[in-house]
Amino acid sequence: MGSREELVPITQCSHHSHASKCPESQTVQQADPTEKLPFRFAPTFLLFWFVLLAAVSVPMFLRLPEGLTLVEEYAHPNEFIAERAQRILYDLERIGPKIVGTYANENVTLQLLLDEVDKIRTVMNNDMFLMEVDVQRVSGQYMHWEMINMYQGVQNLVVKLSTRSSTSTSSLLINSHFDSKAGSPGTGDAGAMVVIMLETLRVLATSHVPFKHSIIFLFNGAEETPLQASHGFITQHKWAPSCKALINLDSAGSGNRELLFQSGPNHPWLMNTYRKHVKRPFATTMAEEVFHANLIPSDTDFRIFRDFGSLPGLDFAHSYNGYVYHTKFDTFDVIPRGNLQHTGENLLSLSRGFANAPEMENPELHSKGHTVFFDVMGKFFISYTETQGKIINLSVAVAAIILVVISILRIATASRAPSSDVWSQFLLIFMLHILGFVLAVVLPIIIATLYDMADLSMTWFTNKWLVIGLYVCPALFGLAAPTVFYLSLSNNQKIAHSYKLQMVMHAHCILLAIICILLTLYGIRSTYLPMLSLGFYVCALLLNLITTLHDQGYSWSILLIIGQLAPFFYFTFLIYELLCTVIPMTGRNGTAINPDLLIGILTLLGTVLSMGFIIHLISLFRRPKSALFLLIGVMIIFVIISLTPVGFPYRAKTSVGRVNFLHVRRVFYEYDGTVSRNESGYYFDFQDRRIHYPIENALDLSKLRVVTQDCEEHMMCGFPVFNHRWAKARNEGRWLPTEQPVHIPFTPTLTLLNRSVDDVARRVRYEFELKGSTHHSLFVQALDGVTITDWSFIRNMLEQPDKWQPPYHIFFDYCADDTPLKFYFELKKTSGSLDGPLFELGVSTHFVSFEHDRGAAGEEFIRSFPNYIHVMEWPSLYERHIF
Structure with missing residues (x-):
């Protein structure tokens, strides 16, 4: 049926007339509803949906609001002015990379932020608001995935804005970071969020609109190391106990909208507040579940506040144009003013919503399960509880x-x-x-x-x-x-x-x-x-x-x-x-x-x-x-x-490939102090599936090899892997030896301060002092028949041997305080002499900053990479000792 091509004639004659006798002019043609359409319309039908x-x-996704300028400020009182934020962002970018422990991060950037806060204090509504400013310098350590993450002298700029007449003891915490990855100015990650916070602080402080709960703006100085400054704040700052909810701002790209990709946990009122107050919503439960499935190679301070401070909150990130993320191309010119306006307006209204929310008094009373949430093309927002979602899903399915x-x-x-x-x-x-x-x-x-x-x-x-x-x-x-x-x-x-x-x-x-x-x-x-x-x-x-x-x-x-x-x-x-x-x-x-x-x-x-x-x-x-x-x-x-060539993945500046490598000198010291290995080369931690193929025509990689055999023979493969991500991927590393020693800026000092022996308890204690660059990793592993029973670091690894296996990884960095690190290991050997070798200690020293010279050969090697490749590199020294 339905295969006929002709149209069915419909006559306009009287009911007793025959169609054949009707005048031709009285016969009209009408499409048969059972008739298929001609094939020529099929391609058009398919093309229609792609059009x-x-x-x-796509245009709906890319559309951003017009960014307000300083000239328009008079007509838009108490509103977010994107141009002001943009000007601060320009000054931030001019500083260059802001690596933890460098003068650029610990001094220049911090001072710029302090100056901007002082400008706000000069124009704020002092009769209505109270502003308190604190520069926190903090040290600490915690477990970060498979390593101990230890920091010394991390700095935070903390600003607390309160309504003078308020008696509330609760605070909203708004956080972002001003440090950057090596080689990147960090304009998008997360300089844009930092200047949005500053402009939001200015609008709130200069308005005549009070709010019930205090707002704490945390400009944290060590997120990339990773997540150290947020840990220092939430575990040690005097204002941390008052924080009852969180807005975390980060980036995995530059430009476009801020995506809400984490919420709660178990606090539906957060999403209700978001729905009521955000002008341009952009959020989806799917992004949250994809993130929690570890399909996204990133982490944020949100996890630290959640795990160490039990803070419920919302986690936002700019995720568009991730090509420039953590590269030198993450610059001012790729962030449109509309991007700052979009996020700024949303943050301003959301801050006011939280700062007046009754749930902020005791959020735990409103912890009632997860939420299903999503925006509809940025126009409006829908959210409901997980229980309601189950009812809706099953009802629709049964109805179907x-x-x-x-x-x-x-x-x-x-x-x-x-x-x-x-x-x-x-x-x-x-x-x-x-x-x-x-x-x-x-x-x-x-x-x-x-x-x-x-x-x-x-x-x-x-x-x-x-x-x-x-x-x-x-x-x-x-x-x-x-x-x-x-x-x-x-x-x-x-x-x-x-x-x-x-x-x-x-x-x-x-x-x-x-x-x-x-x-x-x-x-x-x-x-x-x-x-x-x-x-x-x-x-x-x-x-x-x-x-x-x-x-x-x-x-x-x-x-x-x-x-x-x-x-x-x-x-x-x-x-x-x-x-x-x-x-x-x-x-x-x-x-x-x-x-x-x-x-x-x-x-x-x-x-x-x-x-x-x-x-x-x-x-x-x-x-x-x-x-x-x-x-x-x-x-x-x-x-x-x-x-x-259209299918070649990379393009210069806009969508570069990434290659991480270290200029490595590795020295293996035996128990008697002799050197069994002293060699140099480049250690590669390739970042995508194409590994070295995109660069093999530009560089001589004939001696490049996989480090599998090194990983079988040596602790941590015998290389200065940087952090937990590098350690996790170490078996996929590549090694390119060089005939000439690579340039190492200076040799760190590892000093054995004391060795004490308890023959009765069969224990030996080693005390060390380490002085070196800003970033270090320590790797330690007891030899056969020996057990590490105590050390100066947190004891999680020692107390949960089923969860963490040796070699143990301790990541450490000096920030604003470069006092030498003192640490000890205590070991036990149940049988045999205590005078022989007991453990291996590997010391990785990383000269991450561009303040350190790469040497002539290193600079030439860097220049040999094609322009469609971004390299993140630095000199590293690895010393393996046996004690």
Whole structure:
């Protein structure tokens, strides 16, 4: 049925006249609702949705407000002025890299911030507000993943703004950091957030609008080391006990909006406050769950405040243009004024909301579970509790199943076919659709695997649009192919083609319902995503049943298409947002994971959610198989393009590749003080899947080797791995030896102060003093038959041997205080002499700052890298001792 090409004539003669006798002028043509459309409209139909993506979803994501200027300030009193923040940001960038422990960070940057706070104090409303300023210098240590993170003399600038008439003892904490990664001025990460905080402080302090609870602005000076200054504040500052809620501001990119990607935990009132007060929301539960799944190679101070201060709060980050994150290209010119305006307005209104929230008195009374939250294209915000989300998800899923059953029963009645035949037909279509879903998953995975096997990963890194051909098209083909081929070949004339096509839609609906139920029972809050797709289909199906369009050929497709516009816009907006965040992150996600799998799966998710129902509508057109093969044709074209220079991942300045390496000299001292090894070279910690291939034509890498054998023979591979991330990836490291010794600025001093022996207890105590550069790592491991029973560091590793295995890693840095580090180890040996070797001690010294010379050979080596590669490098000395 429905295969005729002609139009059905409708006559305007009287009811007793024959159509054949009617005048030709009285005969009009009307489309048959059971008639398929010509094939020529099929490509247009498919193209239409991609045009919507490019014309609506992407521009909506990129749209920012106009940044207010100083000239406009008079007309906008008590509002955030982006130009003022922008001017401070320019001054911050001129300082250059702000590495913890350097003069630039500990003196110049801190003084600039103090000067800006003093400017605010001169214009603030002193009659209404009280401002207190404190510079905290703090030392401490804590467990950070697999290492002890120890710091000395970390600095924080803390500003407390209070309403003089308020009696509240609660405070809102707003935090960001002013230090930066080595080699980067840190303008986006997180200079932009710092100047937004300053302008927010100015607006609040100069207004005539009081607030109930104090607001503490924490400008922390050591986040990149990692997360030391926040630990120092929340565990030791005098104002920390008053903090009852947190707004954390960070960055994984530069520009665009601030993404709310963590909340709570277990404080729904936070999201209610966000919903009520934020003018331009930008948030999703999905980002939170992706972050908690450790799929994002980053961490923030939010975790420190949560774990060590039990602070509930909201965690924000600029995540767009992550290509420049932690590079020298993270500069003033890539941050539009509208970005500062967007975040500034939201922070200002949110600060006022929290500062007057009654829940701030005792937040624990309002700790009632997790929240499901998401914005709708930045226009409005939806949030509800996890329990409410489960009810909504299950209700929509059950409603979908019921309506599908009603629809199939109605199809059986209208077709005058036995119900068993109709249900058998639906079951067959459902099984075919499951096959299609499997193909939609498998095809992108196959493509991702093949590209990786051919060392062609990340062809989409610069040109994100390549994912359309590489992953969207094969996913669409796989999803639709089984049912399209079946409907084209089906000879069952008892059930009309239009009804069979509805069954295909119902099959996708039932599959989504099953997914909703399973994910809800499993506790996945992001289940709201398939629930939304399912919900809009349920509404269209209900309307079709009520209006009887359900039984008028293909007329039901009109409401279905209209109903799919909203979810299409939402899901393409969301997935584009996530791709803009995740794609740059694959450039620093390490070498162990195939990034094409990650991007392929993320793209597949967006494809199924945004076009899961739409793609099957190609069966409305004649020759739908040809439309499917058009998708394969597009895929082939994109594959060809990806194999040209267009598919080369990196571009100078805009989307560089990252290479981390150390200029290493490693010296192994034996027990008797002799040197068994003294060699130099470059130790590489490659950041993405392409490892050294993009630079092998520019550098002589003929002697480059994997350090696997070193890792088998030596403690910590015998290299000065920097922090826990470097330590975790050490087995993937590469070593390029050099004939000439690399330049080391100076040799640190490790002094054995004392060795004491307790023969009765079979214990030996070693006391040391270390004086060196700003950053160090200590590696310690007892020899066979010896146990480390005590040391001067926190005892977590010693008290939980099942959780932490040797070699033990202690990361240490000097900040504003370079007093030599004194530490000790106490060891026990149950049998044998105590006079022989007992343990290995490795000392890594890192000269991270550009204040230290790299030497002529090192500078030449750096210059040899192509301009599409950003290098993060510094000299490092590794000394292995046996005591």
